[in-house]
Amino acid sequence: MSKSIILASSSLSRIKIMRNAGIPFTSVKPNVDEREVEKSLDLSDRTNSERIALILAEKKALEVSSRYPQYVIVGCDQTMSLGNCIYHKPKNMIEAEQSLLSLSGKTHRLGSAYVLASNGKVLRRHISIAQLTMYNFSREFVKCYLKKIGKKSLLSIGSYQIDKEGIQLFRSIKGSYFTVVGLPIMELINDLKKENII
Template identity: 40%
Template structure:
């Protein structure tokens, strides 16, 4: 039985490999926006959206990887009742960061294990992040320094890089912020006999 990551996320793969797991990478073909559109319209909570999307990805890959254990993950940024996706361009990233200035937003990271096309375990973790008061000049300099990498995450930042300078306070698990709650996942993988106890 292979352990498969249903994601092309370099950071998720790196987190698992750095922890000593042997994984195969097989990104899901799920159209996330198509899956979530009716759920948003129906008023699903952000944590439910993240879990449904993670499950859709895990089940998609698991349905073609019979006998393998598949990890699906998704992360949603929630702020003032709205859900954010990765910014489309640098101007969108700039506007988003300035709107978060001096305020708190949430990152919800869901992880799902699927076997033979069906989810067998689900978990969602939440982190609360408070940004410092940011000036337009600081945000412009930050985006100029990090470049297009700002467009690769829902918040337009990576805490493992210069993005940490944007924040005043962080409440929550570091791995949840990176998009994969490792501790609960490892506990379940041990229960499944995939990791040593």
């Protein structure tokens, strides 16, 4: 039995992953203020980046499910952390530069979560983790890189476009490429099959 799927995301990377996987779906942007949700969390959740990703993915899935109860909703979120510091998408090029400089020569974590929901109920939850180690680079290098990619640096948490030239910033990556770009598609397909959705 096949049910219609909605991807609760406007992320071009996630849309591309789903399309390339051959999964029929439509995309709907969830009405969720991520920063407000984070502020409302208790301290133990607010300081755990992977927990935040799961909570936000669930909020997005359930919000869209409230509007489209007959569909299966895939809510997604990605968080990034370096030690105890949790990162967000930069608001401007200055923040993008600061973000990249703070990651230089270090290993950070990306958590990519999804939640499947239908008719206001959660069906499945999953999070995948990747560890990314960057090369050491100078402020001058970062400025040149950001000048080259421009405002695209504001579209991702780490200010890098890993599916493009940003891959050159990394010494090593432990974890799935799909986790890094924001949607653990193998695990999602497995869960969709378990739920007889595809």
